[in-house]
Amino acid sequence: MIAMHKLVLRSVTKSYTKGTTVLKPFDLVAQSGELIVLVGPSGCGKSTLLKLIAGLEKLDDGQILLGDRDITDAEPRQRKIAMVFQNYALYPHLTVRENLAYPLRRQKLRMPAITEKVAMVARQLRLEELLDRRPSQLSGGQKQRVAMGRAIIREPDLFLLDEPLSNLDAALRTHVRGEIRDLQRRLGTTMIYVTHDQVEAQTLADRVVILRDGEVQQIGPPQEIYARPANIFAAAFLGAAPPNFLAGRVINGRIDVGQASLPFSDLPGECRTALAGREQVYLGLRPELLRAADDHYGDHLVLHGAVSSREIVGNTQNVYFRTDTACADMTRLSALAGRYLTDELVWTTENSNTGDTVKLAIRPEDILFFDAEGQAIGTHGSDTL
Amino acid sequence: MNRFSSLTLRFLLAAIFVAPILLALAASFRDNSEMYRHAGSLSFWTFLPSEPTLDAYRRAIALPRLPMQLFNTVLLGFVMATGTAVSSLLAGYALSRFRFRGREALFLLMLFTLFIPVDVILPPLFFVIRDLGLIDSFWGLALPFIFSPVGVYLIRQAIEEVPRELDHAASLDGAGLWEVLRTAILPNIRGAVIACWLMHFVFVWEWYLWPLTAMRRDDGQLAQVAIAGLIDPLRSTDYALVFAAAILTIVPAFIVFALLQRFLTSSQATTGGK
């Protein structure tokens, strides 16, 4: 029996003193049972948004609805929201058992009921052996499980998770990530998950919200954002490595990228119309979508480069190379992408014997096109709500 | 709680601690007979001088031994502060950086002496100083309190926070034990050393029992102890004179504190609680 609790945020705004806006008017509808990942670099406002939903901070303007309740001005304890904090925020003076029981005791539940629920959650999260320990005697992964247990035990209408995996080591992170996903699926509770890690965003989310400087960049399923990012920032954020960015010039029904050239006729139709009438565009080429070009790649964009270095990661290889002509203004691009970009290009390949020069091709439909302001060109930009 | 009542509460709290001091300050500008004249009934002039006068300060300066006694307090302040800072620095360095058997036990023993209040141990301490022939001497006043467990604790904690790699780097560069202390550690714990110095400087103005016991020469006495002799609670005390003299006594401490307090960080003032 899954309760239906949809979360609606209507033009939620927040600024601190001195007029610095942390959150521009923000709208989001999280469907009941949906797992939404808020992602963005530190300081983008994602944690603030979480605190606003939790009621730990007051919003300046806007409205928050949970299910059929307006919780905009409700006290945190009245919201029926559970939160897992980055440092877990377990009560250090209480045992695991008492930590789990804490929310139930605040609800004035009777002791037998509390004991029963604690036992159930402990079984679910494999905490039985740890019930009498204090948080300081737990490992990072165990603390994480207790924090999850404390969140689910009161059957909240909404879960908020604030970078719950950032204090775990890499191996454990993957494992716990899966557990969180399974748990959320099983409980069917709406979840808002904040992270700065794009891998978590891709693997967990039903929909991803990309935030930058308090402003939404794109909202959509991860695959869709990967395939059709709304702007350079979103393109650079989601994906193992940011795309290779090149400058292109639109001339006479073709795009010149350095010495390479791509006729409009090879492009998908909607792209063609959107590109017509422009002069300068940026091209984004995902490193993993490049492939070694041999002769029959006539309709592809083909790049020639001199290899500068390579690194081997398991069975794949990152090949760093430069093309002499197609470099864009990297300072401007770095600003648009919100991260430091160099004019060195990278090719991710499973091909292990590559020479000192490379000849690479990419399918025209895999190329991302952006205008001078970094916005996607064509039908690429998905729905922003 | 609304804004008004929370402000009122804060104001009351501040007043409880500041009003008595301000009252004493006001009293120092009064004439004694004027003070007694207004004492009977409650009015503005019960608390404030109706005819402010510096007469009390004139009389305080004219007290034959006060300048000498004030000098004693200030001198003792400098000696205590410097002596404590130096001995604590050396001991803190040894207790933090050297490995020797019983190090922790020694540190605990030092801390344990915190539990021996002067009030309780006054007679035996007096006998020890008498046996050393230091009664009625300046050093008899100073020496017993130059070792300060609080100072050692403060400095040791500060040195603990200096990364050991800094010592290692300095000694690889050829520094001996003294140079390591002087060049690698001292520059990094300057705040703690100044805090220690200042704390023990100001602390001399707390003194009463020990100088009262161990110093019976008037011209060797500390100002605050001598001024206490002016108070006779069961008869009529010349409070104007008492507070004029007391304020003159405090002024040097305030000047030194004002000069040095900018070197203090708030962390040093509060780490004691952790």
Next chain:
Amino acid sequence: MPHPTAASGRDISRRNRSAAFLEGWGPALVFLCPALVMLCLFKLWPIAEAIHTSTGTFDPGGQRIDTAGFDNFGFALSDSRFQWGLWLSLAAAIVKVPVQLALGLAAALMLRANTGGNALVRAMVISPMFFGLPVTTFVFAYLFDANVGAINAILSGIGLPRVAWLSTEAPAQLLVLGLSVWRDVGVTMLVFLAGLSAIPPQIAAAARLDGAGPLALFFTITLPLLARSFQFAVVLATLASFQILVPVLMLTKGGPTGATDLASFQIYETAFSYFDLGTASSMSLLLLVGLIVVIALELRWLAVKWTYE
């Protein structure tokens, strides 16, 4: 030379053992020297001196004339005045510690937010410490003076009878304890402020989301997490409660009719007015042991079983 090797072997092993015992002391001793000498001379020797003196009898000139065994302790403990003094010292702690803790905690909770106004009020609460105990005692003597004191002026102004503060029993006790609390409450506040700032804000946030209202938050989270501060503040306040001799010596002289006749005041009088060194030393030791027992009990009752990390 019979068994030279055995002899030298024993010699070496003994030297090794003492070398092991003194391991690392060489260079440390140079730096420890000033502190160590002072520690021995002025902290440890007085204790030894007290133990030695307490077992002797002395002529009025301070010369030891006889060994008394434990007679001095017996005499002190069976003296009804000293019994009263010990009880009074304990009562001072029993009153001062909880009052000071409650006030200090209240002040800390009120002033915990880091605003400019709060910083100012905090500085004012701490300010009595900067004036020194003697001067603050002068201030209280004036404030509570029977004739010109502001307190009596206010009392009579609002129609209450004037109080002879220093010559009535309960008011004299109130004055001495009040001065002590007023002076020391700032320290307690600082300890609690440090304790409050050490509580991770997320823990309070978690509790609020878990359904804790202001009261539940205070009693189930804030207060338990201040346990360490409590321990520290209680020990400090207890120590301070054994150091209220100054106002007694300056103002009340143990009176009126023994109302402020603290054990420490009796020790002072016995040593420096009656020159009964043996009894004074045994009284010092008794009070010291009493203080240490009280603090040990407090530390035991207030032991903290958890840590943050």
